[in-house]
Amino acid sequence: MKESGEKMQRYSDEIIDEVRQNNDIVDIISQYMHLKRSGRNFFGLCPFHNEKSPSFSVSPDKQIFHCFGCGVGGNVFTFLSKIEGINFIEAVQMLAERSNIQLPTLDNNGDxxxxxxxxxxxxxxxxxxxxxxxxxxxxxxxxxxxxxxxxxxxxxxxxxxxxxxxxxxxxxxxxxxxxxxxxxxxxxxxxxxxxxxxxxxxxxxxxxxxxxxxxxxxxxxxxxxxxxxxxxxxxxxxxxxxxxxxxxxxxxxxxxxxxxxxxxxx
Ligand SMILES: [Zn+2]
CATH class of the missing domain: 3.90.980.10 (DNA primase, catalytic core, N-terminal domain)
Known part of the structure; x- marks a missing residue:
């Protein structure tokens, strides 16, 4: 840890990884939609486009999601940003709070x-x-x-x-x-x-x-x-x-x- 007074412009990759590892993508996505297991992956109705049969998939192994219908995809932060309408930093903060991870104070990011x-x-x-x-x-x-x-x-x-x-x-x-x-x-x-x-x-x-x-x-x-x-x-x-x-x-x-x-x- 650096001297406390010194502020960072962005979160380090280490801390972002720590937050990601503490927030399983299946757990997080399940809070917003119903997911059903099929083989190694989970499937559900995509929350980002209208559909009747599930083409939205989540891979617990890779910790990513992908929709074969509209093409959206990414990791747990991407999902949260999209569904909550927040930016990446806010998504990191939200998940850090959820898993009781203390984040360093960021330098003024304009918000x-x-x-x-x-x-x-x-x-x-x-x-x-x-x-x-x-x-x-x-x-x-x-x-x-x-x-x-x-x-x-x-x-x-x-x-x-x-x-x-x-x-x-x-x-x-x-x-x-x-x-x-x-x-x-x-x-x-x-x-x-x-x-x-x-x-x-x-x-x-x-x-x-x-x-x-x-x-x-x-x-x-x-x-x-x-x-x-x-x-x-x-x-x-x-x-x-x-x-x-x-x-x-x-x-x-x-x-x-x-x-x-x-x-x-x-
Ligand atoms: Zn979709």
Whole structure:
């Protein structure tokens, strides 16, 4: 290891190899799609083009994937970059985090401001999930509690999915401000909108709230369902620095309890 103050422009080949060796390509790809073993390889429906019969193959021996339909291919970092819409460095970081490998600090790669905003938006989401969840148990949230009783959602389900209930007018906004979050971060999360008069209003009001998690268990977005007849019945978070609808298509299950799947959206 070099002197800690000295920063690198890129990760060394050694550390990239270490990350790769600790993240089996079959494990990683299986988190996004169904793979079936056939001989030495695994096959599935390609997530990068539309197809009815599987031409997407993964080789555990070579630790690579290849699609005979559209021609995409590469290693575990290539797959993650493509499916998550992130760059190579971000893919390395994501997999390093997953396998508890400490990466050296990179010299400014130009994305620092964006990275900072991203980490703040994750924090806004995390706080909001907790806020909505706590609000569900508030005596004023009777309508939500009755709905939950009717749908027979157990307390365990509520807690493991961190289901919640959004507040009134600007309750979340006020609480986020109290936590020290800045307008820019709050607006980027998509959880609060600013109207033409410059007032901040919560995007989700009086809705049953479902956090959407990524594979690392971070809250990246929310779905909100009305409990009366008002429209629209559902609204989802808009796309932002941490959330892209296309790439999170495969993430409906609760990642903290692998495989635990409940259809709450009907
Ligand atoms: Zn393909």
């Amino acid at each position: 620092t401001a964006k990275e900072l905003l991203k980490s703040k938006v994750y924090k806004v989401n995390e706080y909001a999930a907790e806020f909505y969840h706590q609000n569900l148990y508030n005596p004023e949230s009777k309508i939500a509690q009755e709905y939950i009783k009717k749908r027979k959602l157990t307390n365990e389900t509520l807690k493991s999915f961190k289901i919640g209930f959004s507040g009134k007018f600007d309750e979340l906004y006020q609480n986020l401000k109290k936590q020290g979050f800045e307008e820019k971060e709050i607006l980027e999360s998509g959880l609060v909108n600013r109207n033409d008069n410059g007032r901040y209003i919560d995007r989700y009001r009086n809705r049953l709230m479902f956090p959407i998690y990524d594979t690392r268990g971070k809250v990246i977005a929310f779905g909100g369902r009305v409990l009366d007849d008002s429209k629209p019945k559902y609204i989802n978070s808009p796309e932002n620095v941490v959330y892209s609808k296309g790439r999170n298509l495969f993430r409906t299950k609760c990642c903290k309890k692998g495989g635990h799947q409940t259809n709450l959206n009907s």
